Amino acid sequence: MNSRPSSPFDANPSMAPERIITVELTDRSYTVLVGAGLLQRSDLWTRGIRAHQVLIVTSAPIAQHYLNPMLKTLERFSPEVIVIPDGEQHKTLQTLELIFDKLMQLRFDRSATLIALGGGVICDMTGFAAACYRRGIAVIHAPTTLLAQVDAAIGGKTGVNHHLGKNMIGAFYQPSMVVIDTDTLSTLPVRQLQAGLAEIIKYGLLADEPFFNWIENNLSEILGLRSQAVQKAVLTSCQIKARIVAEDETEQGIRALLNLGHTFAHAIETLTNYQSWLHGEAVGTGLVMAAHLSMLLGYISTHDYERIANLIHKAGLPTRPGLDIDPKSMLDAMKQDKKIIDGTLRLIVIERIGQAKVSSDVPLVLLETTLNTFCQTYA
């Protein structure tokens, strides 16, 4: 019972087997395909779609580049299309209703499939719409940003924002397939590429030392979008995330490690009203701060802390919260996320490069030292 259903990619796949990842979740298992030019591969899409009714959900900037090729690839499904507003400020129940309205007007039934073509916001909203429409229809993610390719598209965290908090309304809902076409990164602004790189570095830091070392040695190849390097970076990140999600789908335990650096990052994003920082940029700085704290806790050496801070810096990411953020505000914002009990709090720390853990008794005084170090240097 609950065994994994056969995947259409199990036998004789028409792509290299090493580029096929399976997220093992018994009856909700699914395939992640990683490669160049996959949006053009009708054969793969035909294999993965089991519906007559297909709706592509995308945004205007993405549609401009990729909608026509996608329509051609999916020609035999005569897909319908809805273009929705993109960006965190539009990740709301109101935008979700646009998708529901479209599905109802089309009279799509429970066998329909949604395709999310875009970045993290498009994937999060489309996934949540699929989770709710008629209590659940299929969704395929085709992420077009580096951040979405290594994070949002895999693992089934879907949802929208509440005006009082990010991602507060949502569902754990797994896609039926994820198609990652690394060619789409060629139209990505470099700042967004760097933002995606922050999450990739995170995977090395929390789970895979050789991968971290490889990123250090191949940074310019990745940023230069050299095909081999980009595909390895994405593929390895997805493998790590797939493994962790398979172990802990609804974040009761180990999946929390994926939030390394994120408590710092969320505080920065909150204090700047999600305006000036990209999420990945905030994660970059958050990783450096988590590394600093881990050093203070005695887990990693000064040398390793410097390696981490250096890599983030060389990736073009910010390594400090900026002049407008003081330690006190930062601490207050972090308290929204975490409870301080008896002068200690629970944070994810780096035990050594390639291994993270939840530390449930981080002394407040050490966190304050890190905050003072990072927020007051320029004061």
Added chain:
Amino acid sequence: MNSRPSSPFDANPSMAPERIITVELTDRSYTVLVGAGLLQRSDLWTRGIRAHQVLIVTSAPIAQHYLNPMLKTLERFSPEVIVIPDGEQHKTLQTLELIFDKLMQLRFDRSATLIALGGGVICDMTGFAAACYRRGIAVIHAPTTLLAQVDAAIGGKTGVNHHLGKNMIGAFYQPSMVVIDTDTLSTLPVRQLQAGLAEIIKYGLLADEPFFNWIENNLSEILGLRSQAVQKAVLTSCQIKARIVAEDETEQGIRALLNLGHTFAHAIETLTNYQSWLHGEAVGTGLVMAAHLSMLLGYISTHDYERIANLIHKAGLPTRPGLDIDPKSMLDAMKQDKKIIDGTLRLIVIERIGQAKVSSDVPLVLLETTLNTFCQTYA
């Protein structure tokens, strides 16, 4: 793996074990308690709630009768309360947002518990809010109408309406406990009691002939709210539903049988804009029409058809769609639900009293005969 977690009611329950039903869904299994006066039983509630943060979701008419007793019972949890508008027209994403706003203002976390105190609309909306808030928190259903006690509160179908269709936005999301206090039926208008009875009769018809016979023989005891009779009616209905849901949680197969009579009922409700008929009333008429069709198909005898029609009639339920509905409109409305392929369609039919099945090749001409019989008699 995925084995059923221990229930707080497994050992030494302080209520009769025969009034405790378990819905067996591996790691999502839960307990349904049926009895008189259960809203007053602090001991049971304390056993079932594993949270510090509790929010009661209810409506004004229900609050009037049951909120104070409930607050007293749950005193040790210092529960918060939100009163939301009730009724199908308020079963919308907009009303859902009121619950989300409250939860966010209260800063409730993932360990919080919602309690749905009310009828089917309250249970459906509260369940869906619980499914979505922070991607899922606990919900306990305390249904106060007969219909909700035997239907909405069990099985995890949650959701809201879209303006183009009922229950189109939702989730399969199981409660952590269901507490059915049959004493609450004493404040229920008799028309709503009769409406609930339609679903109870449905359970007998589709799964349990002795239960159907028992209802025939004890109808006045049930309608007279004789405690023993009401509790047996509710308990047996819940047992049947629990068994079917355990077998087919997301309605891939056998669970569809619970829709016996509902294709007719939905057509009646649609044609009258959900204004004049209660859902249970439409189900009553739908059952008679499904029985008539089953007779035409040669499954049940004229005698059995008459037994069914008689029981529905004696339960105080309507047995015909009414003068304003003609067969053609009815057929058109049913086609919205079901596809007609090559002159046949898929409907749930009664094979014999106590057994239903999905028939995938009901000749259109027989359905038309049933519609003509029921919709034109008074013309």
